[in-house]
Amino acid sequence: MCLAVPMKIESIDGVRGVGSFAEGQYDIRLDLVAEPAVGEYVMVHAGMALDRLDEKEALETLKLLGELYEISGRISE
Numbered sequence: 001m002c003l004a005v006p007m008k009i010e011s012i013d014g015v016r017g018v019g020s021f022a023e024g025q026y027d028i029r030l031d032l033v034a035e036p037a038v039g040e041y042v043m044v045h046a047g048m049a050l051d052r053l054d055e056k057e058a059l060e061t062l063k064l065l066g067e068l069y070e071i072s073g074r075i076s077e
Contacts, residue, residue, distance in 0.1 A: 004045035005065065006058035009038050019044055021062075 007019030019028040029048045030036045041058035042049035
């Protein structure tokens with residue numbers, strides 16, 4: 001199964017950037033996002049930002065992913 005996750009753009013250098021997700025920072029490509037800006041949220045799959053995401057939607061998605069992570073930890077115990 002493939003999954004795209006919301007990441008906040010922390011820095012930009014041309015078409016490359018750094019995005020943050022779950023207390024980590026990851027190199028991402030920004031080729032597909034028109035005029036990306038530091039502080040914006042983007043949906044990232046396999047290191048490629050696919051589209052811009054509004055902050056409210058990004059934070060809600062991150063909250064739900066966190067809940068799924070917690071549930072999966074309890075199931076595997």
